[in-house]
Amino acid sequence: MLNLGYPLWLLVAVLIVLALLVYYVLRGRVSNWLLVPLTLALAPVCTVVVVAVAVLLSALLSPLYEPPTPSVQPQPQTSPVPTPEPTVLETTGPTASPSASPSASATASPSATASPSATVSPTASASPSP
Numbered sequence: 001m002l003n004l005g006y007p008l009w010l011l012v013a014v015l016i017v018l019a020l021l022v023y024y025v026l027r028g029r030v031s032n033w034l035l036v037p038l039t040l041a042l043a044p045v046c047t048v049v050v051v052a053v054a055v056l057l058s059a060l061l062s063p064l065y066e067p068p069t070p071s072v073q074p075q076p077q078t079s080p081v082p083t084p085e086p087t088v089l090e091t092t093g094p095t096a097s098p099s100a101s102p103s104a105s106a107t108a109s110p111s112a113t114a115s116p117s118a119t120v121s122p123t124a125s126a127s128p129s130p
Contacts, residue, residue: 011047018050019043 023039030038 014050015043015047018046022046 019039022042023035026035026038026042
């Protein structure tokens with residue numbers, strides 16, 4: 001027996017319903033001796049057309065009822081952003097830099113005190129000078 005994917009009684013029921021519809025439509029349009037043979041010939045043809053239209057509509061409308069799929073886009077490779085290192089602010093005059101450590105003392109050379117543009121570097125060492 002041919003397995004069509006649905007019960008045979010359903011196919012027979014659809015054929016009978018479509019045969020009755022074809023008979024109703026053709027009654028009064030064709031002669032009585034041609035009405036029954038034409039109904040028997042057109043019922044399977046109409047069944048195939050109805051099934052084909054149903055499959056076509058189902059295929060066209062099925063994307064509307066499917067859940068949306070997330071679009072898979074490759075993420076750009078991002079390297080970790082390096083943290084900026086603290087910048088050393090150079091100050092003019094006798095004031096010390098705020099980023100200087102408390103153990104470092106600013107030593108000024110005699111030429112640095114005479115010039116107004118003397119700078120104190122944060123890398124000044126605390127070693128005694130001879």
